[in-house]
Amino acid sequence: QKEVEQDPGPLSVPEGAIVSLNCTYSNSAFQYFMWYRQYSRKGPELLMYTYSSGNKEDGRFTAQVDKSSKYISLFIRDSQPSDSATYLCAMSKGQNFVFGPGTRLSVLP
Amino acid sequence: GAVVSQHPSWVICKSGTSVKIECRSLDFQATTMFWYRQFPKQSLMLMATSNEGSKATYEQGVEKDKFLINHASLTLSTLTVTSAHPEDSSFYICSARVPQRQGLVEQYFGPGTRLTVT
Numbered sequence: 001q002k003e004v005e006q007d008p009g010p011l012s013v014p015e016g017a018i019v020s021l022n023c024t025y026s027n028s029a030f031q032y033f034m035w036y037r038q039y040s041r042k043g044p045e046l047l048m049y050t051y052s053s054g055n056k057e058d059g060r061f062t063a064q065v066d067k068s069s070k071y072i073s074l075f076i077r078d079s080q081p082s083d084s085a086t087y088l089c090a091m092s093k094g095q096n097f098v099f100g101p102g103t104r105l106s107v108l109p
Numbered sequence: 110g111a112v113v114s115q116h117p118s119w120v121i122c123k124s125g126t127s128v129k130i131e132c133r134s135l136d137f138q139a140t141t142m143f144w145y146r147q148f149p150k151q152s153l154m155l156m157a158t159s160n161e162g163s164k165a166t167y168e169q170g171v172e173k174d175k176f177l178i179n180h181a182s183l184t185l186s187t188l189t190v191t192s193a194h195p196e197d198s199s200f201y202i203c204s205a206r207v208p209q210r211q212g213l214v215e216q217y218f219g220p221g222t223r224l225t226v227t
Contacts, residue, residue, distance in 0.1 A: 032214070043115075046217065051213065088153070093212075097214065
């Protein structure tokens with residue numbers, strides 16, 4: 001079993017839809033959970049991070065962590081074509097930092 | 110957030126030549142930087158960890174004599190692809206980690222360098 005699993009997509013949604021992106025992981029020691037966005041031919045950029053379980057909201061983005069299920073989610077409300085990118089989850093404990101493979105999202109106008 | 114730059118953003122070279130890619134942390138010091146490679150529509154693959162003042166640590170399967178890493182200062186790491194071949198054509202991304210409070214480590218990425226070997 002891979003340490004972090006993520007549906008690679010591609011995921012295509014119409015503009016304005018609510019998008020749900022998910023990752024599962026196996027190492028219960030992870031403490032911080034992050035989401036990165038990577039546009040084509042660009043480096044990933046940190047969107048948001050969450051410590052331990054719970055929700056965190058930032059504008060149209062909501063990150064959710066369920067440590068008991070080892071499951072994290074990123075919700076995008078009112079999705080826009082500019083949200084089209086690859087979304088990578090990441091998790092860490094100290095210097096142990098692991099990325100998921102990424103989900104390609106296309107928001108169609 | 111912290112800023113990491115890379116140069117060049119795109120380079121084309123002939124097979125057999127060497128190419129150097131620079132990675133700089135612009136507003137912070139990075140004792141450790143990381144080099145990733147990404148093929149089209151694939152995930153990031155960690156190649157090596159670059160340590161300031163010491164030898165890099167390479168991931169399994171990455172040829173250290175082919176991918177030379179030098180971390181000469183706290184703000185600069187370089188990756189040199191030696192004797193490049195077309196199969197080395199890829200997107201190379203560096204990153205640096207910034208320790209924060211309470212054990213959080215934030216990782217910031219450079220914009221990437223697209224290498225095309227003809």
